[in-house]
Structure formats: structure tokens, C-alpha cells
Amino acid sequence: MIEKHMPQVNFYTRDQCHLCEDAKLMLKLVKEDIPFELNEIAIDKSDELTERFGLMIPVVEVGGEIVQYGQIDYFTLSKRLQEKS
Numbered sequence: 001m002i003e004k005h006m007p008q009v010n011f012y013t014r015d016q017c018h019l020c021e022d023a024k025l026m027l028k029l030v031k032e033d034i035p036f037e038l039n040e041i042a043i044d045k046s047d048e049l050t051e052r053f054g055l056m057i058p059v060v061e062v063g064g065e066i067v068q069y070g071q072i073d074y075f076t077l078s079k080r081l082q083e084k085s
Contacts, residue, residue: 007036007084012059014044023058023072030074034081036062 011027013020027038043049043057053059056069060077067080 005085007062007081009036009038009081010059010061011038011040012043012049012053012057012061013040014042014057017057019070019072020058023060026072026074026077027060030078030081034078034085036081036085 009027011023013024024040030036031038041049043053053069058072059069060067060072062080062084068076
């Protein structure tokens with residue numbers, strides 16, 4: 001039996017971010033169709049992450065590669081996850 005690799009998704013977010021809330025809902029919808037491990041990372045606790053992602057938030061990263069930021073949509077996210085799994 002071949003075991004499929006489950007993609008690792010990093011979701012960079014911050015408090016008081018309405019786009020982040022929308023992105024979180026989109027990630028939940030995609031996860032219903034394509035299994036993946038989700039790591040939610042709040043950038044406000046890290047100067048380095050705030051500097052790196054501050055104006056891009058929310059950011060979705062799959063396998064170390066940024067797949068989307070700002071507006072997160074189902075089609076793009078699910079397509080990239082299918083490529084990575």
C-alpha cells in the first residue's frame with residue numbers, strides 16, 4: 001500500500017484581520033476536499049515575520065512556497081494542494 005504524503009500548509013495571520021478570517025474559512029472548505037496539515041502562525045509575535053509578511057497578510061504557504069496572499073480563493077488553493085500531494 002502506497003501512503004500519500006499530506007501537504008504541510010503554513011497560514012500566516014494576525015489579529016483583527018478580516019481577510020485572515022475569510023482565508024481561514026476558505027482553508028476549512030478546501031480541507032474538506034483535500035486533506036492537509038494546517039499550521040496557523042500569528043505574525044504579531046515575531047518582528048521577523050511581521051517584517052516579512054506584514055503587508056501581505058494573510059499568506060498561505062505550501063511546502064515552503066507561497067501559493068497565495070491577500071485574497072485567498074478556493075480554486076487556486078485547491079489546485080496547488082493537489083499538485084503538492
